[in-house]
Amino acid sequence: MGDKPLFGPLELMIPAGSWTCLLGPSGVGKSTMLRLIAGLEIGGRFDGTITASDGASLTDRIAYMAQDDLLFPWLDIMGNATLGARMRGEKPDRERAARLIEQVGLTPYAAQKPATLSGGQRQRAALVRTMMEDRPIILLDEPFSALDARTRAEMQELAADLLTDRTVLLVTHDPAEAARLGTTLHILDEGGLTTLPAPPTPPVREIDAQETLACQARLFRALRASPEAA
């Protein structure tokens, strides 16, 4: 990273209990921001504070899901779903895991290793693992980017359904995704952070609804207008 600052002074407010989308071109530090909130190494220096409105620590209140499904190849889907408990040395709640696995339609694959599943199925398994954590704050780092259009739409609906009322920060570079899912929309680019209005309807919105398309166009124009494109 050198001495070059990745992003200048900025402030990001993430309202509790709803989906916040963070859009922007690659390399502006969206993922870094997410890693900071998650308390992970960023390979650089961070001057600032991350606080929750209730004043409590963020540690142990966050679940994290990335573009790479991060399923452990040597564990079956059930093992991956109950990974969190395993990692903390707790007793895994297999019944709850089985219910969630059923909810995402993976019951026939519960005893299989991730390598035997398709990309969409693997991402659904990762979603179950994220749900099993049962944390109030969910960080999603482009979780659906690698999926085909149909699977992506299905995953967006599934995730929105399972993660209602959670505080979600979704990092994405897809304006359509943000327009469907976001209650609060931010664009991060070289110029800093810009907030854009979200459609008035509650998420998850239809892909072809008038207000979704209008919002998508607004986001797209804002992204194109960023200094890099100029």
Add this chain to the structure above:
Amino acid sequence: MTRRWIGPVAATVVALTVWQMIVWLADTPAFILPGPLRVAEALWRDAEIIAENTMITFVEILLGLVIGAALGISTAIHLSLSPTARTFILPVLVFSQAIPVFALAPVLTLWFGYGLLPKVIMAVLIVYFPVASAFYDGLAGTPRGLIDLARVMGASRTRIMTRVQIPAALPSLATGLRLAAVYAPIGAVIGEWVGASRGLGYLMIYANGRSKIDLMFAALFVLAIMTVLLRALIDLICTRFLSRWTGETTRPEGL
């Protein structure tokens, strides 16, 4: 199943035939180059002596392999856990590899006598590095994302090691162990060459000194077979164990 054996068996038959032809055509005396028939005869005639000495060498190899692998594994884990250990031990480890283990054999005999111990130490020394370095590379190469995920889930440093890094590094460890299975006999035999009264290495030196070249070849043959079997055994254990861990051997990329 039969297909797999045709190639090696045919190659062996051809090699033995060529060998026997050379001996017949060049009419080499048996104390310079005995033919395979002569070696087979020696193998049969001196079966008891060869078996006795094989057992000795086998015990040395096995002890060397187990102790060397255990030391290599624990070194790799320590190196991976502690940056201090990496700073101080890693250079020493690399430097130690610049010393040919063979050069140490006489000193080991001087210090520990003619018994089992110096041979086991030789095998340990020769096994240690490939296991430590392969396993350490595997631990260090654990996908970053898996470790990050475990960390966000609240896993302790120890659990990240035992539940994420070690399982992820098992294929690398298997590579190191397969190498070790081939290296360990070299260590033990060199130890026996330098100073021993028993073992296959000793038998070779003894036979050579008495112009019993057929016996020398017979001992060499048994040593080679033992090494091949040992490697096959380790291979079998590793494959069985790994397939239980990973299910599939390959994982489709980009999905």
